[in-house]
Amino acid sequence: MSRLFYTLIFYLGLPLIVLRLLYRAWKAPAYAKRWSERFGFFTGPSDSQKSIWVHTVSVGESIAAAPLVRKLMEACPDHRIVVTTMTPTGSEQVKKLYGDSMFHVYAPYDLPGSVSRFLNKIQPELAIFMETELWPNTVAACHKRNIPTLLTNARLSERSARGYQRISSLSRNMLTKLSFIAAQTEDDARRFTELGFPKARMKVTGTLKYDIAVSQELRTEGQSLRVQWLSGRPEHARIFIAASTHKGEDEQVIEAFQSVRDSLPDTLLILVPRHPERFNPVYEQLSGGGLQVSRRSTNDPVTPETDVLLGDTMGELMRMFAASDIAFVGGSLVEHGGHNPLEPAALGLPTIMGPHVFNFAEVVQTMEQAGALATVHTAAGLARQTAYLLADREACLEVGKAATEVMDRNRGALDQQLMLSMALLDK
Incomplete structure (x- = not known):
């Protein structure tokens, strides 16, 4: 042509x-x-x-x-x-x-x-x-x-x-x-x-993505949000973030989260859809499924009864990562090629992705080989890996340390x- x-x-x-x-x-x-x-x-x-x-x-x-x-x-x-x-x-x-x-x-x-x-x-x-x-x-x-x-x-x-x-x-x-x-x-x-x-x-x-600079200010803001969002929950309560999700993926994340809650009922899910036009439909999907949902965009209070915090704002994803314990990175349980797993890794978070990661194949392979990232293929697999990391604090910290080392080695x-x-x- x-x-x-x-x-x-x-x-x-x-x-x-x-x-x-x-x-x-x-x-x-x-x-x-x-x-x-x-x-x-x-x-x-x-x-x-x-x-x-x-x-x-x-x-x-x-x-x-x-x-x-x-x-x-x-x-x-x-x-x-x-x-x-x-x-x-x-x-x-x-x-x-x-x-x-x-x-x-x-x-x-x-x-x-x-x-x-x-x-x-x-x-x-x-x-x-x-x-x-x-x-x-x-x-x-x-x-x-x-x-x-x-x-x-x-x-x-x-x-x-x-x-x-x-x-x-x-x-x-x-x-x-x-x-x-x-x-x-x-x-x-x-x-x-x-x-x-x-x-x-x-x-x-x-890749420049390994050169992500995370300021102390951002870390502090994230921890402040964490204290606020977990207020009133037991000390062992954890936060699981599912970031940059696509249509067809939210359902799998919700299914996995509900399974995790069977054994870890105090877990809070932060769900962040990839595109703003999906914020309202995802909110309706969550609330229609019987979940207690707080919207970040309207500053809804996150109480001990809140199941899901919907991250329906722009520019706050890194703060939300900084408030969380583990991360699922979307676009990977559906065939979108995956989004950037190095953003949560820069904050020392254990990361989970689906099998569709062709946009970040080399990065995912590097992280996986270092023990910093796990690949799952189904909602059940996501539930098992999430529950394992949330329940075993020492394992969670070890995987997070591996993520930090990957970032440092590849800058x-x-x-x-x-x-x-x-x-x-x-x-």
Whole structure:
């Protein structure tokens, strides 16, 4: 497929894209706002300060990029950092991470006019794309303007590689226009080279996700929440968090939790759905099933009678991890590829995931081999592993210690990726 044909298909598909936005806005009203930004229409910076563009997709990538963004802010005080996202939740996360210190807009759709308007307004001297966020027209426009491009923290699953292979002429043309790739693993690097990217412009740096910095303030806030939420319960009461769950997964978590409560009746479940549009349906599912539910968004009190705290807010997941004893990371009991297990690991939490972890296969394997993560395949398996860890405090602490050691052993990608960014900026 040629880029011209790809662009034509994109233009013809615009009505469907708009309909999809309307559908998503029906579920999550934030999708109805700021449409003009997606087409490159926005008020750009009022001065001519040089800029570095960092593109993330949503919440996970925004959090992963945060250490690099902060390092860039320190190393390049004469540059404006522009961070873009594709989703309202990602946008909200960027605002919470940086406040007014960051210029933020939605990334433009991958159409020549939209991309051109965007680049004209921010005038980047370097474009950094996180993980697998690549768009043919965007990469081509940067290449034409001699803007260096870095695909950093890059990962490419076998499934994604097969998808790129099906449009090999388009993907090869796009990849070869990138200036450099900082791959997470040797397997990721191999897949990129098999698609045609030159080995000479690639380096395996590891993943930024191991460089998660957890402040003492966050730990203290988490412990304060824990004391508040367990008030009135016996001293042995524990908190089990199920994070970033998807449709079809909540039911399995609830089933597992109810089984755990047969032997550990004072356990509190924190359930955090992945997407905001699911907050209300999950609440109705929980309360309709006879469970006593408190909503975090409305500051409902968590009493000894509360079964489930619904984490229906944005930007608080790490605090909730810090308040918990063990974590299940979602998107893994259903075929979504799993979400980031290193976030709970950074807080020393034993972690459980389902079998569908292709988005984090290397990380999961590393954690599993170190005894920091357990894989389960069913709700019954989740119940058994959860009950075991909650009942055996010593085993729980041992697994949590292994998680901390995994994080410590694998740090270092941040410094390498910063050096690559600075080298490209100086070219």
